[in-house]
Amino acid sequence: MLEVPGAASGPAADALAERLRASINADDARVSRPHKCADLRIMGLDDSVTAEEVVAAVARTGGCSADEVKAGTIRPDFRGTCTVTVSCPVAAAKTIVDGRRLLVGWVSAQVKLLDPRPLRCFRCHVGHHVGVRCTSEVDRSALCFRCGQPGHKAVACNAAPHCIACAAAGKPAEHRAGSKSCAPPAKTKG
Structure with a gap:
């Protein structure tokens, strides 16, 4: 395991991961670039919204890659709308929570930062x-x-x-x- 320390080390860690992926055969080893993540609850979605649309909206608004975002199952809530829990990098979560709303398709959904489990x-x-x-x-x-x-x-x-x-x-x-x-x-x- 290689670690690139420091709060502003993201670009250097990404560059190192890309160079390692290019030089190491994928069958021999797996190269991953972990991120510290936070969980968000996105509420007020309509039933036509898909998990892929939620992931794309989080990535677009949070300024991260869609590969770094993981969405759970979209479930109906007590208000007749739908809710989903999303895990994304902390920096993206802060950006999204600061805006308080997330535009997913035609819906302006409410966003809540969840406490760490x-x-x-x-x-x-x-x-x-x-x-x-x-x-x-x-x-x-x-x-x-x-x-x-x-x-x-x-x-x-x-x-x-x-x-x-x-x-x-x-x-x-x-x-x-x-x-x-x-x-x-x-x-x-x-």
Whole structure:
């Protein structure tokens, strides 16, 4: 791994990555240029908007490449419009949030900067570590993050929220695993 340090090192890091891509065979190694990203919630979209249009609007307004922008699934919200979560470079996110609105097609959508997500283990559903470093004897990786039941994922779940990690710790569990209400112990012993 090569690192180009400094706050204004972006152009130098891009140039280095391009030179490495040109000199190294893609079958031998993968050259990537990671960016520190921030998450945005884009609200008030109509149902005709596609994820590609959202990505293009974020890239255009934020001044970044469309390859650096990742959009989630566009979902209907309680107001009858649609919402999507987008991950983009921090500089682009600041530019977009400063404008407060994002023009996507014919829609002027509202933009909100989301708080960074806390570190959460997908194996035991407890925070402060990741699955590779999980020392818990309990494996909850096959359970839904919303209801704690096996056989489906949180995206398709309509059941009442129930945090299995908080329930196991004897704490209130009427919330989704990883939500702001979630407070299981940092280390579990079983």
